[in-house]
Amino acid sequence: MSETVIDQVALEFREVMARVCTPVAVITAFDDQRPHGTTISAFTSLSMGPPMVLVSLDRGSDLLAIIRRTGRFGVNVLAHDQADVAMRFARKGADKFDGIVWSESSALPRLDGTSGWLACTTESLVDGGDHVVALGNIAATGVAPVAPLTYHDRVFGTHRAFEVAS
Numbered sequence: 001m002s003e004t005v006i007d008q009v010a011l012e013f014r015e016v017m018a019r020v021c022t023p024v025a026v027i028t029a030f031d032d033q034r035p036h037g038t039t040i041s042a043f044t045s046l047s048m049g050p051p052m053v054l055v056s057l058d059r060g061s062d063l064l065a066i067i068r069r070t071g072r073f074g075v076n077v078l079a080h081d082q083a084d085v086a087m088r089f090a091r092k093g094a095d096k097f098d099g100i101v102w103s104e105s106s107a108l109p110r111l112d113g114t115s116g117w118l119a120c121t122t123e124s125l126v127d128g129g130d131h132v133v134a135l136g137n138i139a140a141t142g143v144a145p146v147a148p149l150t151y152h153d154r155v156f157g158t159h160r161a162f163e164v165a166s
Contacts, residue, residue: 021152021159024082026089027055028074028109029066035097035109038063039090041151042131043075051138053118056131064132067122073136074108077116078149080158085111086149106140115149117142 022041029036042056053075057064067073078086089096101112106119120136127133147158 018153021150021157024078024086024149024151024156025055026076026078026085026111027057027063027067028076028111029063029070029072030107030109031066031070035102036063036066037076037089037096037109037111039086046135052123053120053136053138055134055136056128057134059127059130059132064134067134068125071122072108073120073122073134074105074110075116075118075120075136076111076114077118078111079113079115079144080147080149082113082149083156086151086156105142110142113144113146114142115144115146 023043024039024041025043026037026039027043038057038061040055040057043053046052046054055073055075057067063073085100088100097109102109103112104110105117108119110117110119117140118136118138119140120134121139123135123137125132125134150157150159
């Protein structure tokens, strides 16, 4: 394939993927005692037996280096009103946790007010293009009766069930 065709496929792929509604989460880990986190929208359940998830992290991510070293990560499924949290953790910098309410849970940073929480041990790391997929075994969970934050067509939103016709 020519470079022009590959570039066109990449542009169209980006547009197709913008039309896929994805969950928004902040992946967290400790580097010694300092919390680290990054926003992702590429994660999903992988297995129920045993319970596992997969998360996709940029190959150059500082957080990925910590996960490689520690073998642990937290998945904070953001709530519908946490778009500001998603934006904060999407940027670079060491001050992402400044002003954010969080606690330690299962030896991992856990953000307050989330829709769900998973503490994971790393099963394996799989190369995938410019990202690495972390397969995580679920060690602990938490859930709140709050609608999750989603990302679709380059904007934040949340899920709403169809109205059932009577």
